Amino acid sequence: MDSAPFIGSDLVWDAGFTGEGVTVAVIDTGTDYTHPDLAHAFGEYKGWDFVDNNNDPQETPPGDPRGGSTNHGTHVAGTVAANGQIKGVAPDATLLAYRVLGPGGSGSTENVVAGIERAVQDGADIMNLSLGNTLNNPDWATSIALDWAMAEGVVAVTSNGNSGPNNWTVGSPGTSREAISVGATRLPYNVFSSEIFTSEGVEYPSAKVMGFTSEDELLALDEGEYEFVDVGLGYPADFEGKDLEGKIALISRGDFAFVDKATNAKNAxxxxxxxxxNVAGEHPDVPGMAVPTIKTTLVDGQKLLAELEAGNNTVSFDIEFAYEVGETVADFSSRGPVMETWMIKPDVSAPGVNITSTIPTHNPDNPHGYGAFQGTSMSAPHVAGAAALILQANPAWNVDQVKAALMNTAEDMIDPATGKVYPHNTQGAGSIRVLDAIETETLVAPGSHSFGKFVKDTGRQVERQSFEIQNLSNERKRYSFEVEFTGNPDGIKVMTSNNLNVQPGKRQQVNFNVQVDTSKLTPGYYEGTIKVSDGETTIDVPSILFVGEPDYPRVTGTFFEKDGDSYTVGSYLPGGAEVLDYDFYKFNASDGTIGSLLGTIGEFTNVPAPIHELSWDGNIGGEQLPNGQYVLAVYVEQGGVTEYRAYLVTKN
Known part of the structure; x- marks a missing residue:
């Protein structure tokens, strides 16, 4: 309700574009096409179910022995094209649903690729994939499939992943070279201070607002005194036999999600x-909690428990507005760059925190509902919907023009923690503004650049790049170029044309060279911006380069699978490995720690990227290792960096 207008969708609707005539494929857990807010978007052909291999791509209902029920795809579809109590970004777009994730929301790479191919064959104009894995690999099958979908003329939009806030956390297919990868933002919000009072002489200095559904509900807590009730960890069973009506639930952190604890409190x-x-320190804020929620440290929580023991079971609140925070990047949003290609990801960002959309309830008496979710899964369909509006307004545009328009007109966001613009690998080109994308008079493609890595020990290294400028206006434009690298480091020079005239409706290539003198620069990551100006409007094109071998993780995951009488053991090595060892340790189940070394099951040198595997017979030191849980440790040396990662595995 707030996020679609925030990116400018309502302004585009007023201009006459609602996505009509544009088809968006939702490749996900299926979609409840009977939901009254979505039924208008589906024709007789709904799409395809690759999990059960039929033409009914509905969500997984409860009771499936293979896993839990789903609602994710319906939520995504509503953000794209709902038109009822919820209004999606492109409310008149046509939808196709492809169920590639089944019970419990899990699925196979094969089904995802099949869904991408079928969507192209079925004539989709746009596809949305709010899914992915944690492998930062541009050549994973799903990433390559999206590259091909873009080559076939279908605008491919995918989530960047929810493994932030560290760099290198983008996963496939967000690593695609061509698709539009989307990071998640939180809409501007008000920050409130909070004080709580139970009895004289007891203070709770750590009390802060953690999350809430609405400001009105939060501020309503100021209006009286409430009983509070200890409900332990906040499981549904913890509320049984206790009267919480109109009261405050006192809950310990632990075992399961904060949002579920708040929901259980509301239900009670x-x-x-x-x-x-439940440990020292402060736990995170969580927007969109089902009830207004205050957080405290463990020490202050113990004070509250002591008050209850003493018979002081009432609490009052003093909650006041403190200040406003602008649009911010969600901490969970995965960051780039992409390994091997060193590309900036995400490409753009869009709202993905506390997004309310359509869901199936799986309740026959009231089957259709609404829910608030968060994740880059929620941000991607904002971009897919925006692409539908752009294509209706500019039906002759190709996929590169749609992507460039979204990137060129995105707005930079400021990190409130630093007061500075977020890094490129955090926000991409910025937060999308769909009316600006439709009305732009200039397109610069590609919308971001990576110059790769400069690894000469001494002397200068030159890399060549180019981009295309398209003048969409009806008059000649004269463009100027300026390149700035953060901190203006000595040792980086960019050489390009000073000015360029482009006739109306024409395109022109711009070539430029980047010269890096590595002897004048410390190894690391350097961020720059190419500014393209027509004298009135400036387009910022994000760019990055690396001096020396980048600081990517040398091992990004491992696998341990039984294969007959032996085991397939392996690891993902994005840059390969000069040295690779696999070690087995005991696992101390009593306290979750790593025990003594049992032995090494493999030692290798000069291992190529990106995947290594070996067959292991289960023996260490000539003796069969008993079945049970162990720690598999992977040691890697590559590019002067060593890394040792430990994984819990089960031998059976």
Whole structure:
């Protein structure tokens, strides 16, 4: 309700574009095409179910022995094209649903690739994939499939992943060279201060607002005194036999998600919650909690428990507006760059926190509902919907023009923690603004650049790049170029044309060279911006380069699978490995720690990227290792960096 207007969708609707005539494929867990907010978007052909191999791509219902029910794809579809109580970004777009993730929301790479191919064959104009894995690999099958979908003329939009806030956390297919990868933002919000009072002489200095559904509900806590009730960890069973109606639930952190604890409190009739930490320190804010929720440290939580023991079971609140924060990048949003290609990812960002959309309830008496979710899964369909609006307004545009328009007109966001613009690998080109994308008079493609890595020990290294400028206006434009690298480091020079005239409706190539003198630069990551100006409007094109071998993780995952009488053991090595060892350790199940070394099952040198595997017979030192849980440790040396990663595995 707030996120679609925030990116400018309502302004585009007023201009006459609602996505009509544009088909968007939702490749996900299926879609409840009977939902009253979505039924208008589906024709007789709904899409395809690759999990059960039929033409009914519905969500997984409860009771499937293979896993839990799903609602994810319906939520995504609503963000694209709902038109009812919820209004999606492109409310008149046509939808096709492809169920590639089945019970429990899990699925295979094969089904995802099949869904991409079928969507292209079925004539989709746009596809949305709010899915992925944690492998930062541009050549994973799903990433390559999206490259091909773009080559076939279908705008491919995918989520960047939810493994942030560290760099290198983007996963496939967000690593695609061509598709539009999307990071998640939180809409501007108000910050409130909070104080709680139970009895004289007891103070709770750590009390802060953790999350809430609405400001009105939060501020309503100021209006009186409430009983508070200890409900332990906040499981549904913890509320049984306790009267929470109109009261505050006191809950400990631990075992399961904060949002579920707040939901359980609401279901029990509570009007608010206080969640205290179960370890030292402060736990995170969580927007969109089902009831207004205050957080405290473990120490202050223990004070509240002591108050209950002493018979002081009432609490009052003093909650006040403190300040406003602008649009921010969500901490969970995965960051780039992409390994091997060193590309900036995400390409753009869009709202993905506390997004309310359509869901199936799986309740026959009231089957259609709404829910608030968060993740880059929620941000991607904002971009898919925006692409539908852009294609309706500019039906002759190709995939590169749609992508460039979204990137060229995106708005930079400021990190409130630093007061500076977020890095390129955090926000991409910025937060999308769909009306600006439709009305732009200039397109610069590609919308970002990576110059790769400069690894000469001494002397200068030159890399050549180019981009295309398209003048969409009806008059000649004269463009100027300026390249800035953060901190203006000595040792980086960019050489390009000073000015360029482009006739109306024409395109022109711009070539430029980047010269890096590695002897004048410390190894690391350097971020720059190519500014393209027509005298009135400036387009910022993000760019990056690396001096020396980048600081990517040398091992990004491992696998351990039984194969008959032996085991297939392997690891993902994005840059290969000069040295690779696999070690087995005991696992101390009593305290979750790593025990003594049992032995090495493989030692290798000069291993090529990106995947290594070996067959292991289960023996260490000539003796069969008993079945049970162990720690598999992977040691890697590559590019002067060593890394040792430990993984829990089960031998059976």
């Amino acid at each position: 009739g509570a009007v608010g919650a206080i969640i205290y930490n």
